[in-house]
Amino acid sequence: MSMAVSTSAPHPPGSGAGPAAPTFSLADYVVFVLLLVLSLAIGLYHACRGWGRHTVGQLLMADRKMSCLPVALSLLATFQSAVAILGVPSEIYRFGTQYWFLGCSYLLGLLIPAHIFIPIFYRLRLTSAYEYLELRFNKAVRVCGTVTFILQMVIYTGVVLYAPSLALNAVTGFDLWLSVLTIGVVCAVYTALGGLKAVIWTDVFQTLVMFLGQLAVIIVGSAKVGGLGRVWEVASQHNLTSGIELDPDPFVRHTFWTLAFGGVFMMLSLYGVNQAQVQRYLSSRTETAAVLSCYAVFPCQQVVLCMGCLIGLVMFSYYQEYPMSPQQSQAAPDQFVLYFVMDLLKGLPGLPGLFVACLFSGSLSTLSSSFNSLATVTMEDLIRPWFPAFSEAQATMLSKALAFGYGLLCLGMAYVSSQMGSVLQAALSVFGMVGGPLLGLFCLGIFFPCANSPGAVTGLLAGLVMAFWIGIGSIVTSMGSGSAPVPPNGSSFSLPSNLTVPLTTLMPAVTRSRPTGLQLFYSLSYMWYSAHNSTTVIVVGLLVSVLTGGMRDRDLDPRTIYPVLSHLLALLPLSCQKRLSCRSDGRDLPMDTEVFPEKMSNGIFRGSQDKEVMAMNAESISPTFILQETSL
Incomplete structure (x- = not known):
């Protein structure tokens, strides 16, 4: 395949017929082969x-x-x-x-x-x-x-x-x-x-x-x-x-x-x-x-x-x-x-x-x-x-x-x-x-x-x-x-x-x-x-997901989710966090990076589960995650 298909190009000032294309010396071959050998x-x-x-x-x-x-x-x-x-x-x-x-x-x-x-x-x-x-x-x-x-x-x-x-x-x-x-x-x-x-x-x-x-x-x-x-x-x-x-x-x-x-x-x-x-x-x-x-x-x-x-x-x-x-x-x-x-x-x-x-x-x-x-x-x-x-x-x-x-x-x-x-x-x-x-x-x-x-x-x-x-x-x-x-x-x-x-x-x-x-x-x-x-x-994925019912009646492993909104909510005042929380008692839920509970009874939530049951099964799952999951 031809790599240089352009017509002759003008040379920089002072350029003439340049030298022939350089070739490898013995030392160059030694260095190159050494790379392969090592x-x-x-x-x-x-x-x-x-x-x-x-x-x-x-x-x-x-x-x-x-x-x-x-x-x-x-x-x-x-x-x-x-x-x-x-x-x-x-x-x-x-x-x-x-x-x-x-x-x-x-x-x-x-x-x-x-x-x-x-x-x-x-x-x-x-x-x-x-x-x-x-x-x-x-x-x-x-x-x-x-x-x-x-x-x-x-x-x-x-x-x-x-x-x-x-x-x-x-x-x-x-x-x-x-x-x-x-x-x-x-x-x-x-x-x-x-x-x-x-x-x-x-x-x-x-x-x-x-x-x-x-x-x-x-x-x-x-x-x-x-x-x-x-x-x-x-x-x-x-x-x-x-x-x-x-x-x-x-x-x-x-x-x-x-x-x-x-x-x-x-x-x-x-x-x-x-x-x-x-x-x-x-x-x-x-x-x-x-x-x-x-x-x-x-x-x-x-x-x-x-x-x-x-x-x-x-x-x-x-x-x-x-x-x-x-x-x-x-x-x-x-x-x-x-x-x-x-x-x-x-x-x-x-x-x-x-x-x-x-x-x-x-x-x-x-x-x-x-x-x-x-x-x-x-x-x-x-x-x-x-x-x-x-x-x-x-x-x-x-x-x-x-x-x-x-x-x-x-x-x-x-x-x-x-x-x-x-x-x-x-x-x-x-x-x-x-x-x-x-x-x-x-x-x-x-x-x-x-x-x-x-x-x-x-x-x-x-x-x-x-x-x-x-x-x-x-x-x-x-x-x-x-x-x-x-x-x-x-x-x-x-x-x-x-x-x-x-x-x-x-x-x-x-x-x-x-x-x-x-x-x-x-x-x-x-x-x-x-x-x-x-x-x-x-x-496209979100539109099709909404039209097909989201995660309702489907298994969802919370370890596979990164709750972006909960991390953003953590920047708000505590009163705003409580108002946005889905907990009925209004207590503050943990909103740190520990979003991978290791003490869950089964490790998987079902989309059809009641949100209060979900909250009890995994204390470390953020309120935002539960809200998003149960809203569909």
Whole structure:
């Protein structure tokens, strides 16, 4: 597939016929191979340790004994893929520093999982996040959520495996399918044999490699252009530095509101309800360790974002002083960063290999997390409920086979990606399209006690339809328009063919005139996709739930609910709390965070029960919860 399809672009002043594309030296190959060998060694170490005594709990949940720091670094690495490492600097180079404000979304995007999702999931002692959906709704909702997640991750991991290898092949001549096969097989082997503990500890190692690779580029690049002060000065002179853009228009691609608040929903879909992340929370030895690991991700995410943005600024400053090669002037955005790194680090043996190791560390961490989480949900949600008679040894062997099998399946998806051409953009966008509806499904269950299973299934389907409608529509529209924004330095680029926007979905092309009608609908900023799609699930789910009788005559486990209104009422004066309380005696009911009673007689309330009986059965259930439940 051709990655650079644009016509020849004008070069920066002083550029001429640049040098030939750089190639790897022996030292670079050694550094790159060392990454693969050490990753495999870590996985095999955990596989051999206790060989023959592994249980399903050890393979899938690391025996629930992981400490805070490795879990935090693994959380960071899971979605810090090569897509982000290549995409963020390219974004900054082409459009300026507005994207940096995404860091504002990290606070709420991590605080909400830490204080709402983690306590609920951890206290329920889940293995798969989709077990929650059966506890809250029924088995059909659980299966729908699981199948949706599998679809999301299989397509995404195929692209994550293929696209960086393709970019590397185009820039360095590194054999495309050899790198795809090597990365896929190595990752599948250590994930299948070592389980979640191997995945987490290899993530720790790969995170350090990612930090070192990006740091090397920043240090060498800033030194060549006169320091970070000079970098910022050049960026300011060319209007690359962005102020706070307070335009509330959701159809503007990047504004402060789009990034700071639309980004919150993107973060929640990644760090709140995605199985790959939830599985790490649940592997922690205590709930406190799980919450602290989520806290620890916040500064790490800020550092990673800053490093990606600085690479983009350094790259811009560098090409104001040094000529750009003809290959790079015609490159697609996903290749551009690699051309820059190979140009910058030439003559420094080992450093280009370190950055390539950094790039593939991102891919390895994402792939291993995907393989492990896919094996977990398949085992726990689709196999064990139907075959409960499996022995521990059989379940363990099947879990290993599933992890390895998903590795081979993603190798197949990588081949499919190579045949997809421009549709590759749509494949990578699936991750963002599906994440929003899944977030909406969990929020429907957690925050709305009146929601029932028909509402959940209908809401999820409506959210997926809306997600694919907007997502595919925006891609087709942008491909049809054929227009792309002009970078600040005047160079032109082809339309992105895969890795343009990090983590979730690709941007729609920016048109030169404001669209109308459906065109306007399709031009919704990609940062609002998760918010829009999750809201669709909630609204449709609540409407259907009300029309089908809510939770009347249905079982409701109070441990699956987070009583938002009771926490808000706790901010009111005591007299207001008593007036809003449903207790006939007017006594103040507890309204703290202890919403998971452990001394209930049966652990489940029925929607048809009298509210006074419910209050006696669970003193710690908030009055708001009872009011909402009995009002339907």
